[in-house]
Amino acid sequence: MQKNLKSRVTINRLCYKGLDVFTKKGYHNTSLDDILKELELSKGAFYHHFKSKEDYFIYIIQNLVVRKIFSLLIEPLDTHDNPIPVIVETIENALEPDKNNELAYGFLLSDFLAEFNNRNEEINKYLQDILSLWEVNLVSLLKKGKYDGHIARHVDCEGAAAYIIASYLGMRTLLKGSDSKQFVYRYIQQLKSYFNSLKPIAIYA
Amino acid sequence: MQKNLKSRVTINRLCYKGLDVFTKKGYHNTSLDDILKELELSKGAFYHHFKSKEDYFIYIIQNLVVRKIFSLLIEPLDTHDNPIPVIVETIENALEPDKNNELAYGFLLSDFLAEFNNRNEEINKYLQDILSLWEVNLVSLLKKGKYDGHIARHVDCEGAAAYIIASYLGMRTLLKGSDSKQFVYRYIQQLKSYFNSLKPIAIYA
DNA sequence: ACTTAAACCGACCCTCTGGTCGGTTTCTTT
DNA sequence: AAAGAAACCGACCAGAGGGTCGGTTTAAGT
Numbered sequence: 001m002q003k004n005l006k007s008r009v010t011i012n013r014l015c016y017k018g019l020d021v022f023t024k025k026g027y028h029n030t031s032l033d034d035i036l037k038e039l040e041l042s043k044g045a046f047y048h049h050f051k052s053k054e055d056y057f058i059y060i061i062q063n064l065v066v067r068k069i070f071s072l073l074i075e076p077l078d079t080h081d082n083p084i085p086v087i088v089e090t091i092e093n094a095l096e097p098d099k100n101n102e103l104a105y106g107f108l109l110s111d112f113l114a115e116f117n118n119r120n121e122e123i124n125k126y127l128q129d130i131l132s133l134w135e136v137n138l139v140s141l142l143k144k145g146k147y148d149g150h151i152a153r154h155v156d157c158e159g160a161a162a163y164i165i166a167s168y169l170g171m172r173t174l175l176k177g178s179d180s181k182q183f184v185y186r187y188i189q190q191l192k193s194y195f196n197s198l199k200p201i202a203i204y205a
Numbered sequence: 206m207q208k209n210l211k212s213r214v215t216i217n218r219l220c221y222k223g224l225d226v227f228t229k230k231g232y233h234n235t236s237l238d239d240i241l242k243e244l245e246l247s248k249g250a251f252y253h254h255f256k257s258k259e260d261y262f263i264y265i266i267q268n269l270v271v272r273k274i275f276s277l278l279i280e281p282l283d284t285h286d287n288p289i290p291v292i293v294e295t296i297e298n299a300l301e302p303d304k305n306n307e308l309a310y311g312f313l314l315s316d317f318l319a320e321f322n323n324r325n326e327e328i329n330k331y332l333q334d335i336l337s338l339w340e341v342n343l344v345s346l347l348k349k350g351k352y353d354g355h356i357a358r359h360v361d362c363e364g365a366a367a368y369i370i371a372s373y374l375g376m377r378t379l380l381k382g383s384d385s386k387q388f389v390y391r392y393i394q395q396l397k398s399y400f401n402s403l404k405p406i407a408i409y410a
Numbered sequence: 411a412c413t414t415a416a417a418c419c420g421a422c423c424c425t426c427t428g429g430t431c432g433g434t435t436t437c438t439t440t
Numbered sequence: 441a442a443a444g445a446a447a448c449c450g451a452c453c454a455g456a457g458g459g460t461c462g463g464t465t466t467a468a469g470t
Binding site: 024026028114119155156158159162165171187189191194 | 322367375402
């Protein structure tokens with residue numbers, strides 16, 4: 001195999017496996033040996049490609065997590081339709097297990113946010129960036145919806161965006177500990193109910 | 206000082222300081238030495254009172270976290286009034302920083318849930334117990350509200366309870382990374398908006 | 411006063427873990 | 441083919457961290 005191709009293959013294996021194990025066990029509770037053993041790679045191989053564990057983790061976030069969240073939760077928001085069903089469908093789709101969604105990527109965000117918030121500025125920065133991107137896109141979509149008459153004028157779009165994100169993150173936390181099938185359905189129902197409260201009265205009634 | 210009194214004092218100091226440090230740095234990222242140094246206590250003292258770090262942590266959860274969450278978020282729900290303002294006020298009050306709420310106890314739950322979910326059965330069990338208790342109480346309050354006509358008959362009380370909890374947990378996660386004063390206010394507004402969608406039409410219109 | 415045991419100390423142990431480094435294999439270049 | 445470099449190996453290091461243990465202090469019972 002070509003050198004640079006082989007290099008990319010190794011880095012890829014490291015990242016996907018790393019994301020997998022970090023997700024399951026958490027960053028601090030995962031050792032490099034845990035990952036390397038499963039891949040049958042050596043310490044030397046690892047440190048040839050990454051300069052530290054932290055560096056490695058950030059690389060994973062920027063290359064896998066950011067991209068996945070973007071394509072799953074943010075990109076679909078780029079529409080001119082009524083934002084309410086778009087947001088609901090996007091979230092519903094993101095919760096569909098193992099469809100567009102091999103790994104349970106959504107968990108990552110809430111888990112890692114909890115693990116690094118106020119604890120590791122460097123890593124936290126990248127996680128917050130993802131949140132901000134999501135929030136900004138939600139807000140602009142909601143505002144457009146308001147302009148188009150799909151959303152009531154009194155609605156605080158920033159507040160609504162934060163509330164949507166919060167309920168999603170919290171639901172992810174809850175989801176891990178319970179029967180997921182029913183749970184997701186119920187969550188979506190409540191989300192819709194919440195959105196009803198954002199509609200103009202005329203449409204809602 | 207009396208022996209058993211002195212013992213209790215030491216255990217108390219260990220627990221409060223432990224909760225404090227675990228909250229700030231996370232369980233896996235906190236060493237016993239971190240805690241013992243601050244208290245000027247020895248390893249020997251610690252292992253005289255607790256049989257392991259995990260044991261110690263569980264003790265903290267059961268004695269401090271459970272009780273605080275209970276008195277802050279669950280006990281106030283025991284009312285015969287309209288559940289909607291009761292729940293809003295309870296949550297609002299729980300978010301009031303450093304009032305009834307010396308430490309930021311609310312954070313704990315979401316943080317620790319994220320840190321231990323699917324990772325440490327033993328610890329996770331106790332955290333889930335707290336959630337269950339909260340959920341059960343919310344559900345029964347909502348059902349009573351439905352019976353009394355404060356909540357629409359179509360509402361899925363279990364779903365609503367889960368949604369309320371999820372938004373609270375997620376909001377806690379978000380809260381740590383941003384300007385809290387404004388944020389809490391906006392969150393409460395959205396929560397109220399959500400509750401509007403649970404009211405019977407007659408009241409809502 | 412004397413004994414007993416609880417509370418505590420701190421040196422020590424052992425494993426784990428992030429990280430290093432000199433050497434070997436494998437591909438690329440000339 | 442020879443030289444050079446990238447990819448990789450695995451033994452090793454140093455420090456950290458959970459846990460142990462023999463000994464000392466301090467309160468309690470007799």
